[in-house]
Amino acid sequence: MQSEYNEIKVTPRILMGPGPSDVDPRVLRAMATPLVGHLDPEFLEIMNESMDMLRRLFQTNNVLTIPISATGSAGMEAAFCNVIEEGDEALICVNGVFGQRMTDVAERCRAKLTLIEADWGKIIPPEKVKSVIDKQKFKVVAIVHAETSTGALQPLEEIGRMVREHDSLFLVDTVTSLAGVPVKVDEWLIDICYSGTQKCLSCPPGLSPITFNERAMNAIRNRKSKVQSWYLDMNMIERYWGSERFYHHTAPISMIYAFHEALRIIHEEGLENRFKRHRLNASALWAGLEAMGMKLLAQEGYRAPMLTSVGIPEGIVDLNVRKKLLGNYGIELGGSLGELKGKAWRVGLMGHSSTKRNVLFFLNALASILSEEGYKIERGLGIDAANQIFNSIS
Amino acid sequence: MQSEYNEIKVTPRILMGPGPSDVDPRVLRAMATPLVGHLDPEFLEIMNESMDMLRRLFQTNNVLTIPISATGSAGMEAAFCNVIEEGDEALICVNGVFGQRMTDVAERCRAKLTLIEADWGKIIPPEKVKSVIDKQKFKVVAIVHAETSTGALQPLEEIGRMVREHDSLFLVDTVTSLAGVPVKVDEWLIDICYSGTQKCLSCPPGLSPITFNERAMNAIRNRKSKVQSWYLDMNMIERYWGSERFYHHTAPISMIYAFHEALRIIHEEGLENRFKRHRLNASALWAGLEAMGMKLLAQEGYRAPMLTSVGIPEGIVDLNVRKKLLGNYGIELGGSLGELKGKAWRVGLMGHSSTKRNVLFFLNALASILSEEGYKIERGLGIDAANQIFNSIS
Numbered sequence: 001m002q003s004e005y006n007e008i009k010v011t012p013r014i015l016m017g018p019g020p021s022d023v024d025p026r027v028l029r030a031m032a033t034p035l036v037g038h039l040d041p042e043f044l045e046i047m048n049e050s051m052d053m054l055r056r057l058f059q060t061n062n063v064l065t066i067p068i069s070a071t072g073s074a075g076m077e078a079a080f081c082n083v084i085e086e087g088d089e090a091l092i093c094v095n096g097v098f099g100q101r102m103t104d105v106a107e108r109c110r111a112k113l114t115l116i117e118a119d120w121g122k123i124i125p126p127e128k129v130k131s132v133i134d135k136q137k138f139k140v141v142a143i144v145h146a147e148t149s150t151g152a153l154q155p156l157e158e159i160g161r162m163v164r165e166h167d168s169l170f171l172v173d174t175v176t177s178l179a180g181v182p183v184k185v186d187e188w189l190i191d192i193c194y195s196g197t198q199k200c201l202s203c204p205p206g207l208s209p210i211t212f213n214e215r216a217m218n219a220i221r222n223r224k225s226k227v228q229s230w231y232l233d234m235n236m237i238e239r240y241w242g243s244e245r246f247y248h249h250t251a252p253i254s255m256i257y258a259f260h261e262a263l264r265i266i267h268e269e270g271l272e273n274r275f276k277r278h279r280l281n282a283s284a285l286w287a288g289l290e291a292m293g294m295k296l297l298a299q300e301g302y303r304a305p306m307l308t309s310v311g312i313p314e315g316i317v318d319l320n321v322r323k324k325l326l327g328n329y330g331i332e333l334g335g336s337l338g339e340l341k342g343k344a345w346r347v348g349l350m351g352h353s354s355t356k357r358n359v360l361f362f363l364n365a366l367a368s369i370l371s372e373e374g375y376k377i378e379r380g381l382g383i384d385a386a387n388q389i390f391n392s393i394s
Numbered sequence: 395m396q397s398e399y400n401e402i403k404v405t406p407r408i409l410m411g412p413g414p415s416d417v418d419p420r421v422l423r424a425m426a427t428p429l430v431g432h433l434d435p436e437f438l439e440i441m442n443e444s445m446d447m448l449r450r451l452f453q454t455n456n457v458l459t460i461p462i463s464a465t466g467s468a469g470m471e472a473a474f475c476n477v478i479e480e481g482d483e484a485l486i487c488v489n490g491v492f493g494q495r496m497t498d499v500a501e502r503c504r505a506k507l508t509l510i511e512a513d514w515g516k517i518i519p520p521e522k523v524k525s526v527i528d529k530q531k532f533k534v535v536a537i538v539h540a541e542t543s544t545g546a547l548q549p550l551e552e553i554g555r556m557v558r559e560h561d562s563l564f565l566v567d568t569v570t571s572l573a574g575v576p577v578k579v580d581e582w583l584i585d586i587c588y589s590g591t592q593k594c595l596s597c598p599p600g601l602s603p604i605t606f607n608e609r610a611m612n613a614i615r616n617r618k619s620k621v622q623s624w625y626l627d628m629n630m631i632e633r634y635w636g637s638e639r640f641y642h643h644t645a646p647i648s649m650i651y652a653f654h655e656a657l658r659i660i661h662e663e664g665l666e667n668r669f670k671r672h673r674l675n676a677s678a679l680w681a682g683l684e685a686m687g688m689k690l691l692a693q694e695g696y697r698a699p700m701l702t703s704v705g706i707p708e709g710i711v712d713l714n715v716r717k718k719l720l721g722n723y724g725i726e727l728g729g730s731l732g733e734l735k736g737k738a739w740r741v742g743l744m745g746h747s748s749t750k751r752n753v754l755f756f757l758n759a760l761a762s763i764l765s766e767e768g769y770k771i772e773r774g775l776g777i778d779a780a781n782q783i784f785n786s787i788s
Contacts, residue, residue: 004661005446005447005654005658007420007424007655007658008427008440008651008654008655010428010430010434010437011430011436013428013429013430013431013434015429015430015431017431019644020429020431020432020644020647022428022429023428023429026401028426028427028428028648029426030401030402031422031426031648032422032423033402033422034406034407034416034417035407035414035416036407036409036726037407037409037726038599040404040720040726042404042405043404049399052399053399069464069465069468069600070463070464070468070625071463071643071644071645071646072643072644073625073642073643074463074464074625074643076624077623077625105624107620108621108622108623108624196644198644204429204646204647204648204649205432205644205645205647205648206463206646206648226501226502227502228502228503228622229471229622229623230467230470230495230498230499230502231464231467231468231471247731248467249465249466249468250413250414250465250466250467250590250599251465251599252465252598252599252649253414253599254422254425254598254599254648254649254652255598255600255648255649257402258648260399260402261401261402264399267398326434332430332431337641
């Protein structure tokens with residue numbers, strides 16, 4: 001019998017939105033490896049190697065450093081629900097959608113919340129955190145490293161020291177930053193750190209890398225109540241990923257194959273080279289966009305190289321441009337969320353998508369489309385400015 | 395730079411444990427399709443087709459019929475945490491590990507629990523359910539269709555009618571049964587039903603198909619408190635899978651490609667053919683095992699064709715046999731969980747793994763290994779009995 005639906009056919013895309021990013025064909029190929037069981041000795045070895053490579057990416061020695069079997073948002077939930085018990089005090093820094101999401105998640109864990117807010121696109125000033133934690137004790141202080149809704153890159157080191165001095169747990173979202181800029185979990189005194197696979201790791205969405213240090217694990221082991229999520233309970237997940245290999249849930253085998261290969265590619269390139277590549281391509285993109293008269297929204301000096309928020313010029317209709325980019329060029333560009341919706345685009349240069357070719361291709365395509373849409377611009381300005389950056393370093 | 399780890403190499407396996415099952419190469423190939431964005435019009439179409447094919451598999455018209463972005467255990471959690479609020483009364487039927495897990499999950503949702511228990515391997519008698527719900531009102535009555543820890547297959551129709559008469563929500567785990575035996579969500583008056591992809595659907599682990607009818611959705615929409623899991627909150631997930639396409643979390647694109655292809659394969663074969671194939675291969679396996687003097691543990695007349703629990707003969711050491719099966723034949727067999735640990739094996743004939751070839755291959759391999767291990771047996775008995783079944787229908 002024929003199914004009435006055809007096999008999947010997709011048009012080739014260049015993924016330059018806020019994620020997923022393009023995936024190296026090696027990762028796709030690894031993912032298509034035939035399955036073994038989730039307790040197969042060969043699979044256990046793949047798990048061990050993945051943990052080791054993930055530790056080096058997070059720059060940590062934490063034993064519990066694993067991919068959670070769900071996407072980055074589940075990592076956020078796992079981070080909060082394991083350490084928060086009813087009535088615990090949590091301080092959450094909010095300067096975009098993902099900080100807001102933290103408050104929603106923490107509230108559902110029955111935390112008592114205190115917020116520090118900053119304008120979207122601006123960072124949270126460390127002294128603001130200091131003034132709050134000097135007055136009140138918190139179990140958890142949470143912050144987003146690279147705010148995916150704005151492209152602001154938050155400095156963490158100083159806040160990490162202050163939080164440790166106050167003996168709170170420092171919980172950091174690195175969904176967008178990990179593998180694109182340094183994330184030094186141990187050096188920066190981060191206690192709980194989670195990420196996603198579909199941004200700078202350039203692995204398909206579906207896993208959430210996470211790491212807990214001993215301080216965090218002690219908080220979890222000494223809970224009075226059970227973790228409210230069975231699926232994300234680290235007390236049990238630790239026993240599967242650790243030497244005990246106790247069955248918890250069936251691991252997503254194929255996704256972990258992909259994850260293993262994505263990590264191999266990252267360490268082949270080398271972390272420093274990878275961060276440099278992200279910085280260079282972002283600098284060229286920024287120079288190009290600014291030469292075209294467009295405005296970068298994240299605070300200068302604190303821009304995340306993997307995700308750029310740029311204002312939509314007056315009179316230009318968001319969706320018209322994005323539809324043309326996708327339809328005529330196969331380029332996926334991100335719209336914006338929350339208060340920036342319709343006012344800004346988000347350009348991703350993440351992992352495998354962060355290439356000189358993509359920067360040049362995108363700037364040319366955008367210049368053409370903006371001209372068609374009536375934006376007055378001399379076509380070559382953007383590409384010339386970008387090329388100047390590329391040429392200056394070669 | 396070279397990574398110190400090599401690319402993944404795995405030994406070919408025949409997956410005959412309790413899941414994952416073998417995956418059709420077509421599914422692996424579909425999974426390796428290059429990524430598009432999770433809001434790409436082409437991806438939205440793939441989502442729509444997947445929902446449609448999943449509805450036909452669940453035999454339901456429920457609008458909210460989707461794969462959750464995490465494995466089957468997260469499906470269990472989503473089922474409970476969306477409808478249960480603190481203090482709600484839940485009746486849970488327990489005759490194995492997954493019924494027990496339900497009690498743990500429901501407790502973490504702060505339900506008040508009442509249990510109906512049966513011996514492992516036995517079904518829950520419908521009249522037992524009746525006697526309890528006649529006396530007390532429950533918000534939810536939960537039961538496992540095919541108990542993966544024992545291989546017992548629970549009849550649902552009568553219980554479904556009783557639960558509806560009492561105006562409770564009927565919550566059913568079909569992780570192991572779906573796509574191997576009929577699961578008639580609408581006809582059996584099931585309100586909430588979840589499954590996993592890695593058993594009879596023969597798609598890699600990583601998603602949990604789930605369906606909620608209008609009665610269940612009304613309970614969710616009329617909650618007094620927020621769903622405690624942000625990641626699994628159906629109020630929000632419904633808005634992404636529905637026409638609104640509201641961003642919630644990044645969908646696991648590649649897994650959904652695989653899911654789409656696995657569903658296509660299921661409907662090409664046709665549900666009735668697929669169920670018949672599972673029954674036939676199980677009958678042959680059972681005849682073979684019994685001819686070898688081994689004991690099937692699930693109650694006669696209520697055995698799940700996709701998962702067979704068989705007692706380990708006296709004097710035979712569980713792990714010795716499973717290691718030889720894996721090492722010499724590449725066959726993965728399941729050990730047992732909970733009170734059956736070390737006393738029984740679990741033989742899976744799920745989805746793509748349910749073939750005549752696998753039955754014959756396995757019975758021969760098992761006979762050889764058991765002989766080596768000192769179990770007195772005439773080698774050909776099992777295979778002859780199985781062949782008799784196969785020949786009788788051809």
